[in-house]
Amino acid sequence: xQSVTQPDxxxxxxxxxxLELRCNYSYGATPYLFWYVQSPGQGLQLLLKYFSGDTLVxxxxxxxxxxxxxxxxxxxxxxxxxxxxxxxxxCVLMDTxxxxxxxxxxxxxxxxx
Amino acid sequence: GAGVSQSPSxxxxxxxxxxxxxxxxxxGHTALYWYRQSLGQGLEFLIYFQGNSAPDKSGxxxxxxxxxxxxxxxxxxxxxxxxxxxxxxxxxxxxxxxxTRDTQYFGPGTRLTVL
Numbered sequence: 001x002q003s004v005t006q007p008d009x010x011x012x013x014x015x016x017x018x019l020e021l022r023c024n025y026s027y028g029a030t031p032y033l034f035w036y037v038q039s040p041g042q043g044l045q046l047l048l049k050y051f052s053g054d055t056l057v058x059x060x061x062x063x064x065x066x067x068x069x070x071x072x073x074x075x076x077x078x079x080x081x082x083x084x085x086x087x088x089x090x091c092v093l094m095d096t097x098x099x100x101x102x103x104x105x106x107x108x109x110x111x112x113x
Numbered sequence: 114g115a116g117v118s119q120s121p122s123x124x125x126x127x128x129x130x131x132x133x134x135x136x137x138x139x140x141g142h143t144a145l146y147w148y149r150q151s152l153g154q155g156l157e158f159l160i161y162f163q164g165n166s167a168p169d170k171s172g173x174x175x176x177x178x179x180x181x182x183x184x185x186x187x188x189x190x191x192x193x194x195x196x197x198x199x200x201x202x203x204x205x206x207x208x209x210x211x212x213t214r215d216t217q218y219f220g221p222g223t224r225l226t227v228l
Contacts, residue, residue, distance in 0.1 A: 103157075
Protein backbone atom coordinates (compact mmCIF):
# COMPACT_ATOMS: atom_id res chain seq x y z
CA UNK A 1 0.00 0.00 0.00
CA GLN A 2 1.18 3.49 -0.72
CA SER A 3 2.05 5.89 2.05
CA VAL A 4 3.62 9.26 2.75
CA THR A 5 5.64 10.03 5.85
CA GLN A 6 6.44 13.47 7.16
CA PRO A 7 8.64 12.82 10.17
CA ASP A 8 8.52 16.35 11.57
CA UNK A 9 5.20 17.31 13.13
CA UNK A 10 6.31 20.81 14.06
CA UNK A 11 9.27 22.95 12.97
CA UNK A 12 10.26 26.41 14.14
CA UNK A 13 12.68 28.57 12.17
CA UNK A 14 13.76 32.18 12.38
CA UNK A 15 12.69 34.59 9.70
CA UNK A 16 15.36 34.71 7.00
CA UNK A 17 16.69 31.26 7.82
CA UNK A 18 16.64 28.38 5.36
CA LEU A 19 14.01 25.66 5.54
CA GLU A 20 13.85 22.01 4.65
CA LEU A 21 10.74 19.90 5.25
CA ARG A 22 11.19 16.18 4.91
CA CYS A 23 8.96 13.77 3.04
CA ASN A 24 9.36 10.07 2.34
CA TYR A 25 7.00 7.99 0.29
CA SER A 26 6.23 4.37 -0.41
CA TYR A 27 4.81 3.52 -3.82
CA GLY A 28 5.26 0.67 -6.26
CA ALA A 29 5.95 2.77 -9.33
CA THR A 30 7.08 6.25 -10.28
CA PRO A 31 4.99 8.51 -8.12
CA TYR A 32 3.29 11.76 -8.82
CA LEU A 33 4.18 13.99 -5.88
CA PHE A 34 2.95 17.32 -4.64
CA TRP A 35 3.45 19.78 -1.83
CA TYR A 36 0.40 21.67 -0.63
CA VAL A 37 0.24 24.42 2.00
CA GLN A 38 -2.68 25.18 4.29
CA SER A 39 -2.74 28.48 6.14
CA PRO A 40 -5.09 29.03 9.09
CA GLY A 41 -8.63 29.42 7.78
CA GLN A 42 -7.45 28.92 4.21
CA GLY A 43 -7.90 26.10 1.77
CA LEU A 44 -5.16 23.88 0.46
CA GLN A 45 -2.91 25.61 -2.04
CA LEU A 46 -0.54 23.82 -4.39
CA LEU A 47 3.11 24.81 -3.99
CA LEU A 48 4.67 22.53 -6.57
CA LYS A 49 4.37 19.17 -8.28
CA TYR A 50 6.56 16.43 -9.71
CA PHE A 51 5.40 14.11 -12.45
CA SER A 52 8.59 13.21 -14.31
CA GLY A 53 11.70 14.72 -15.80
CA ASP A 54 13.91 17.16 -13.93
CA THR A 55 14.14 16.02 -10.34
CA LEU A 56 14.43 19.56 -8.99
CA VAL A 57 11.11 21.33 -9.29
CA UNK A 58 10.39 24.97 -8.65
CA UNK A 59 7.17 26.18 -7.14
CA UNK A 60 5.44 29.31 -6.02
CA UNK A 61 6.61 31.62 -3.23
CA UNK A 62 10.26 30.66 -3.73
CA UNK A 63 9.84 26.99 -2.77
CA UNK A 64 11.57 24.10 -4.49
CA UNK A 65 11.62 20.35 -3.98
CA UNK A 66 13.95 17.59 -5.05
CA UNK A 67 12.79 14.11 -6.01
CA UNK A 68 15.30 11.43 -5.01
CA UNK A 69 14.21 8.00 -6.15
CA UNK A 70 17.05 6.20 -4.36
CA UNK A 71 15.92 7.67 -1.04
CA UNK A 72 12.17 7.66 -1.77
CA UNK A 73 12.17 11.29 -0.75
CA UNK A 74 10.68 14.55 -1.93
CA UNK A 75 11.93 17.22 0.46
CA UNK A 76 10.71 20.80 0.29
CA UNK A 77 13.18 23.66 0.60
CA UNK A 78 13.24 27.43 0.77
CA UNK A 79 16.44 29.46 1.10
CA UNK A 80 14.97 32.29 3.19
CA UNK A 81 11.74 31.96 5.15
CA UNK A 82 9.28 34.83 5.53
CA UNK A 83 6.86 35.26 8.42
CA UNK A 84 3.98 34.70 5.98
CA UNK A 85 5.25 31.16 5.35
CA UNK A 86 3.91 30.06 8.74
CA UNK A 87 1.38 27.37 7.86
CA UNK A 88 0.92 23.62 7.64
CA UNK A 89 2.63 21.82 4.79
CA UNK A 90 1.48 18.55 3.31
CA CYS A 91 3.46 16.17 1.14
CA VAL A 92 1.05 14.33 -1.15
CA LEU A 93 1.23 11.32 -3.45
CA MET A 94 -1.20 10.64 -6.28
CA ASP A 95 -2.28 7.11 -7.09
CA THR A 96 -1.90 7.27 -10.84
CA UNK A 97 -4.59 4.66 -11.36
CA UNK A 98 -7.27 5.85 -8.97
CA UNK A 99 -6.26 9.53 -8.95
CA UNK A 100 -6.88 9.64 -5.22
CA UNK A 101 -4.39 11.66 -3.20
CA UNK A 102 -2.60 10.21 -0.20
CA UNK A 103 -1.56 12.89 2.26
CA UNK A 104 1.23 12.91 4.75
CA UNK A 105 0.35 13.89 8.29
CA UNK A 106 1.60 17.42 7.75
CA UNK A 107 4.36 19.60 9.19
CA UNK A 108 3.38 22.75 11.00
CA UNK A 109 5.87 25.56 10.39
CA UNK A 110 6.27 28.35 12.88
CA UNK A 111 8.39 31.38 11.97
CA UNK A 112 10.07 33.40 14.70
CA UNK A 113 10.78 37.10 14.15
CA GLY B 114 -11.76 32.43 -12.83
CA ALA B 115 -13.83 31.12 -9.95
CA GLY B 116 -12.38 28.38 -7.82
CA VAL B 117 -14.04 25.41 -6.16
CA SER B 118 -16.84 26.53 -3.89
CA GLN B 119 -18.42 24.64 -1.03
CA SER B 120 -21.48 25.25 1.09
CA PRO B 121 -22.21 25.64 3.87
CA SER B 122 -18.89 26.78 5.30
CA UNK B 123 -19.95 25.57 8.72
CA UNK B 124 -22.58 23.07 9.78
CA UNK B 125 -23.56 22.13 13.30
CA UNK B 126 -25.92 19.21 13.68
CA UNK B 127 -27.17 16.85 16.30
CA UNK B 128 -26.16 13.23 16.46
CA UNK B 129 -28.48 11.10 14.38
CA UNK B 130 -29.47 13.81 11.92
CA UNK B 131 -28.71 13.69 8.20
CA UNK B 132 -26.56 16.38 6.55
CA UNK B 133 -25.87 17.40 2.98
CA UNK B 134 -22.70 19.15 1.88
CA UNK B 135 -22.41 20.80 -1.51
CA UNK B 136 -19.52 21.30 -3.90
CA UNK B 137 -19.33 23.40 -7.07
CA UNK B 138 -16.22 22.48 -9.06
CA UNK B 139 -14.22 24.71 -11.35
CA UNK B 140 -15.96 25.10 -14.71
CA GLY B 141 -14.63 22.57 -17.21
CA HIS B 142 -13.25 20.24 -14.55
CA THR B 143 -14.87 16.88 -15.07
CA ALA B 144 -13.08 15.15 -12.19
CA LEU B 145 -14.36 15.80 -8.67
CA TYR B 146 -13.09 14.48 -5.34
CA TRP B 147 -14.19 14.52 -1.74
CA TYR B 148 -11.74 14.34 1.15
CA ARG B 149 -12.11 14.56 4.90
CA GLN B 150 -9.72 16.29 7.30
CA SER B 151 -10.02 15.28 10.93
CA LEU B 152 -7.74 15.59 13.93
CA GLY B 153 -7.35 11.89 14.41
CA GLN B 154 -7.09 10.70 10.83
CA GLY B 155 -5.52 13.60 8.94
CA LEU B 156 -6.60 14.07 5.33
CA GLU B 157 -8.37 11.08 3.79
CA PHE B 158 -9.78 10.39 0.36
CA LEU B 159 -13.51 9.64 0.31
CA ILE B 160 -14.82 9.43 -3.26
CA TYR B 161 -13.90 10.33 -6.84
CA PHE B 162 -16.16 11.17 -9.79
CA GLN B 163 -14.89 11.17 -13.36
CA GLY B 164 -17.38 12.25 -15.99
CA ASN B 165 -20.10 9.66 -16.49
CA SER B 166 -18.05 6.78 -15.15
CA ALA B 167 -19.03 4.92 -12.02
CA PRO B 168 -17.54 6.77 -9.03
CA ASP B 169 -14.66 5.36 -7.02
CA LYS B 170 -16.26 5.00 -3.58
CA SER B 171 -13.38 3.08 -2.04
CA GLY B 172 -12.65 5.73 0.59
CA UNK B 173 -16.13 6.06 2.06
CA UNK B 174 -15.87 5.01 5.72
CA UNK B 175 -19.33 3.51 6.07
CA UNK B 176 -22.63 3.06 4.25
CA UNK B 177 -23.93 6.14 6.03
CA UNK B 178 -21.88 8.17 3.56
CA UNK B 179 -22.99 8.67 -0.02
CA UNK B 180 -22.38 11.17 -2.77
CA UNK B 181 -23.86 12.06 -6.08
CA UNK B 182 -22.96 14.33 -8.91
CA UNK B 183 -25.70 15.82 -11.01
CA UNK B 184 -25.19 16.89 -14.59
CA UNK B 185 -21.48 16.30 -14.35
CA UNK B 186 -21.04 19.41 -12.24
CA UNK B 187 -22.34 20.01 -8.72
CA UNK B 188 -21.82 17.28 -6.16
CA UNK B 189 -23.55 16.57 -2.87
CA UNK B 190 -22.04 14.51 -0.07
CA UNK B 191 -24.69 13.10 2.26
CA UNK B 192 -24.03 11.72 5.71
CA UNK B 193 -26.97 9.87 7.25
CA UNK B 194 -27.50 9.37 10.97
CA UNK B 195 -24.45 11.48 11.84
CA UNK B 196 -22.13 10.39 14.61
CA UNK B 197 -19.72 12.47 16.65
CA UNK B 198 -16.78 10.86 14.88
CA UNK B 199 -18.07 12.39 11.63
CA UNK B 200 -17.01 15.81 12.92
CA UNK B 201 -14.35 17.03 10.49
CA UNK B 202 -13.67 19.42 7.66
CA UNK B 203 -14.96 18.03 4.38
CA UNK B 204 -12.95 19.20 1.39
CA UNK B 205 -13.91 19.06 -2.24
CA UNK B 206 -11.44 19.24 -5.11
CA UNK B 207 -11.70 19.24 -8.87
CA UNK B 208 -9.33 18.70 -11.75
CA UNK B 209 -9.17 18.18 -15.46
CA UNK B 210 -9.95 14.62 -16.45
CA UNK B 211 -7.56 11.71 -16.60
CA UNK B 212 -5.27 10.91 -18.28
CA THR B 213 -4.01 14.46 -17.97
CA ARG B 214 -1.79 14.59 -14.93
CA ASP B 215 -3.39 17.69 -13.58
CA THR B 216 -3.53 19.29 -10.23
CA GLN B 217 -6.45 18.95 -7.86
CA TYR B 218 -7.76 22.34 -6.79
CA PHE B 219 -9.37 22.43 -3.39
CA GLY B 220 -12.33 24.34 -2.06
CA PRO B 221 -12.34 26.06 1.35
CA GLY B 222 -14.13 23.13 2.99
CA THR B 223 -17.20 22.62 5.13
CA ARG B 224 -16.58 22.30 8.84
CA LEU B 225 -19.05 19.77 10.25
CA THR B 226 -19.64 19.57 13.98
CA VAL B 227 -21.83 16.79 15.32
CA LEU B 228 -23.05 17.43 18.85
